[in-house]
Amino acid sequence: MSVIVFVEHDEGRIKKSSREAVCYASAIDAGDVIALVCGNAEPKEMELLGQNGADRVLHATESRLDHGDIQAYASVISQAMDNENADIVILAKSSVSDAVAARTAIKSNASFATNVTELPNTSDGFMVKRSIFTGNAFAWVKLLKAKKIIGISKNAVAYKEEGGSAEVSDFSPVLNESDFNSTVTGRDKATGVVLLPEAEIIVSGGRGLKGPENWGMIEDLAEALGAATGCSKPVSDLEWRPHREHVGQTGVKVSPNLYIAVGISGAIQHLAGVNSSKVIVVINKDPEAPFFNAADYGVVGDAFEVVPKLTDAVKAMRD
Amino acid sequence: MKILVCITHVPDTTSRIAFTDGDTKFDTNGVQYIIGPYEDYAIARAIELKESHGAAVTVVNVGGAETEPTIRKALAIGADDAIRINADPEDSFFVATQIANVAKDGDYDLILMGRESIDFNGGVVHGMVGELLGIPSVSPVMKLDIDGNVSKIAREIEGGKEFIELKMPFVAGCQEPIAEWKIPNMRGIMTARSKPLNVVDPVDSEHPDKLVKFELPPPKGTIKMIDPGQMDELVSLLKNEAKVL
Ligand SMILES: Cc1cc2nc3c(=O)[nH]c(=O)nc-3n(C[C@H](O)[C@H](O)[C@H](O)COP(=O)(O)OP(=O)(O)OC[C@H]3O[C@@H](n4cnc5c(N)ncnc54)[C@H](O)[C@@H]3O)c2cc1C
Numbered sequence: 359m360s361v362i363v364f365v366e367h368d369e370g371r372i373k374k375s376s377r378e379a380v381c382y383a384s385a386i387d388a389g390d391v392i393a394l395v396c397g398n399a400e401p402k403e404m405e406l407l408g409q410n411g412a413d414r415v416l417h418a419t420e421s422r423l424d425h426g427d428i429q430a431y432a433s434v435i436s437q438a439m440d441n442e443n444a445d446i447v448i449l450a451k452s453s454v455s456d457a458v459a460a461r462t463a464i465k466s467n468a469s470f471a472t473n474v475t476e477l478p479n480t481s482d483g484f485m486v487k488r489s490i491f492t493g494n495a496f497a498w499v500k501l502l503k504a505k506k507i508i509g510i511s512k513n514a515v516a517y518k519e520e521g522g523s524a525e526v527s528d529f530s531p532v533l534n535e536s537d538f539n540s541t542v543t544g545r546d547k548a549t550g551v552v553l554l555p556e557a558e559i560i561v562s563g564g565r566g567l568k569g570p571e572n573w574g575m576i577e578d579l580a581e582a583l584g585a586a587t588g589c590s591k592p593v594s595d596l597e598w599r600p601h602r603e604h605v606g607q608t609g610v611k612v613s614p615n616l617y618i619a620v621g622i623s624g625a626i627q628h629l630a631g632v633n634s635s636k637v638i639v640v641i642n643k644d645p646e647a648p649f650f651n652a653a654d655y656g657v658v659g660d661a662f663e664v665v666p667k668l669t670d671a672v673k674a675m676r677d
Numbered sequence: 678m679k680i681l682v683c684i685t686h687v688p689d690t691t692s693r694i695a696f697t698d699g700d701t702k703f704d705t706n707g708v709q710y711i712i713g714p715y716e717d718y719a720i721a722r723a724i725e726l727k728e729s730h731g732a733a734v735t736v737v738n739v740g741g742a743e744t745e746p747t748i749r750k751a752l753a754i755g756a757d758d759a760i761r762i763n764a765d766p767e768d769s770f771f772v773a774t775q776i777a778n779v780a781k782d783g784d785y786d787l788i789l790m791g792r793e794s795i796d797f798n799g800g801v802v803h804g805m806v807g808e809l810l811g812i813p814s815v816s817p818v819m820k821l822d823i824d825g826n827v828s829k830i831a832r833e834i835e836g837g838k839e840f841i842e843l844k845m846p847f848v849a850g851c852q853e854p855i856a857e858w859k860i861p862n863m864r865g866i867m868t869a870r871s872k873p874l875n876v877v878d879p880v881d882s883e884h885p886d887k888l889v890k891f892e893l894p895p896p897k898g899t900i901k902m903i904d905p906g907q908m909d910e911l912v913s914l915l916k917n918e919a920k921v922l
C-alpha cells in the first residue's frame with residue numbers, strides 16, 4: 359500500500375503547501391509516501407521532499423507537463439495510482455489541484471474531499487473534516503470508496519522537516535494528444551512579493567485608507583513584517599489594488615498566523631475569507647466596527663497615525 | 678451558440694450558519710436564499726455573450742422545488758429557459774453526474790459554472806462534469822472571450838493570471854472580474870414568469886461519500902484593546918503572548 363502526493367512547483371521550486379501535503383501523507387501512516395512531481399522541477403528540491411516524509415519521488419519528466427494542463431495531470435496521477443497500488447492521493451489546495459483532483463476522482467473511481475483541515479479519523483471507516491460555508495462551519499464526511507483523494511487546506515497538519523533525502527526516479531505515463539487541450543499563451547505574475555495563499559503574515563487595507571496613494575504605509579508595514587499585502591473587495595473593485603490581493607468570500611481565502619486589518623469594516627463577506635487566521639489584529643477608527651468582534655487584538659485609532667507607529671515598533675523589535 | 682449555466686441555490690452571504698437535528702441538518706430558519714455569487718458572474722457573462730455573439734442560454738439547478746424562485750431569478754436576469762433536476766444535491770459527484778447527464782444530449786458549446794459553491798465550497802463540480810463528458814474544464818476564469826470556435830481565457834493562478842486558448846466545448850468555473858453582476862429589471866421579472874422551467878428526474882448515481890455531522894468553529898476568545906499610542910506593547914504581545922512574530 360502507498361499514498362501518492364501530487365506535488366506542485368513554481369519555476370522548479372517545490373511549493374511549501376505541497377511539502378505540507380507530503381507531511382500530511384506521512385502522518386496518516388497508510389504506507390509508503392510517494393511524491394509525484396510533473397515537469398521541470400529542480401532535482402535537489404525533489405530529493406529534499408524526503409525531509410517532509412516522502413519515501414520516494416516519481417518524476418514525470420515529459421516536457422509537455424511543464425505547463426499545467428489539468429487533464430494531463432489527472433491522467434498522470436491515475437496511472438501512478440495504478441502502478442504503485444496506491445489507494446490514497448493527497449493534494450494541497452491550489453488553483454490547479456482542485457480541478458486535477460476532481461478529474462482524477464472520476465477517472466479512478468475514488469471518493470474525494472476538498473478543504474480538509476485535519477488528519478482523518480479512521481476509528482470507524484475513513485472520516486475527514488472539511489471546511490464549509492467559507493470557513494464558517496465544518497462537515498465530517500465519510501469517504502466510502504476504496505480509493506480516496508484528499509485536498510488539504512493550509513495548516514491541516516504540523517509541518518516537519520527532518521530525516522534524509524528521497525530517491526528520485528523517472529516516471530513515463532502514457533499521455534495522449536487528447537490530454538492536452540489548452541495552449542498557455544502567457545502569464546502575468548507578481549514577482550518578488552510574498553503571495554497571499556502561502557503567507558504567514560498578511561497586512562490588509564480597506565476603503566478606510568481613502569485612496570491608492572496611501573498604500574505606501576501598508577507596504578512599509580508589510581515589508582517590516584515580511585508579510586503579504588491584501589485588501590477588501592471595494593479596494594480591488596476600485597482598482598486601488600490588483601485583484602489578486604482581494605481577500606474574502608469572493609476573493610482569496612487566507613489562513614495566515616497573523617492577519618492585520620487596517621481600515622476594513624469587517625463585513626461578513628470579508629470575514630469569511632479570514633476567519634481561519636490564527637491571530638487577527640484590527641486597526642479602525644470606529645470602535646463599533648464589526649471587525650472588532652472577530653479580532654484578538656484591537657486598536658481604535660486613525661490608521662494614518664497608528665500604522666507608521668506600528669511599523670517603527672516592529673522595526674525596533676527586529677533590530 | 679448554446680450555453681448551459683449551472684446555478685446553486687444557497688444561503689445569502691450574511692446568513693447565520695447553524696445546525697439542527699443533532700448537528701446533521703442545516704438550520705434554514707430565517708435564511709434567505711440566493712444564486713451563488715460566483716454563478717452570478719457566470720450568468721452575467723453568458724448574457725453578455727448572448728448579446729455580442731447570439732446564444733441560447735439555459736440554466737440548470739440540481740435541487741428540490743424550493744429552488745424555483747432562485748431559478749426564476751436567473752430567467753429574469755436574461756436566461757432563456759431552465760432545467761431543474763429534481764433531487765437533493767447531496768454530494769459533488771451526484772450533482773456532477775446529474776449535470777453531465779443533462780448536458781450530454783444538449784450540444785452545449787459552453788458550460789459555465791461558478792468557481793465554487795458558497796455552501797459546500799468544493800470547487801470540483803466543473804472538473805467532474807468535464808471529465809464525465811470528456812471535455813476540458815478550466816477554473817477560476819477571470820476573462821472569457823470567444824473568437825470563432827476558440828475561446829481566449831484568463832485564469833487566476835497564485836499571484837496573478839495565466840492566459841489560455843481553448844477550443845469549445847468546455848466547462849468553465851467563473852469568478853470576477855469576468856462580468857459585472859446583473860440585477861433583474863421589471864421587464865425581466867415579468868417575462869421570467871412565462872419562460873420554460875422544465876423539471877426532470879435524476880438519473881441513478883452512487884454516493885461516494887456520506888455526511889456524518891456538522892460542526893461550528895469554536896467561539897472567538899475575548900479581544901484585547903491596545904491604546905493607539907502603545908504600538909510597542911502590541912508588538913510585544915504579538916511576539917510573546919500570541920507568538921506570531
Ligand atoms: C455577495 C457578496 C460578496 C462579497 N465578497 C466580498 C469579499 O470577498 N471581500 C470583501 O472584502 N468584501 C466583499 N463584499 C463586500 C462587503 O460586503 C463590504 O462591502 C466590504 O468588505 C467593505 O469594504 P471595506 O471594509 O474596505 O469598506 P467600508 O465598509 O467602507 O469600511 C471602511 C472602514 O474603514 C474605517 N476607517 C475610515 N477611515 C479610517 C481611518 N482614517 N483609520 C482607520 N479606519 C478608518 C471605517 O470606520 C470603516 O470601518 C461582498 C459583498 C457581497 C454582497
Ligand SMILES: Nc1ncnc2c1ncn2[C@@H]1O[C@H](COP(=O)(O)O)[C@@H](O)[C@H]1O
Nearest residue numbers: 683739766790791793794799800801802
Ligand atoms: N446543485 C447544483 N445545481 C447546479 N449547479 C451546481 C450545483 N452545485 C454546484 N453547482 C455548480 O458547480 C459549481 C462548483 O460547485 P462546488 O464544486 O460545489 O464548489 C457551482 O458554482 C455551480 O455552478
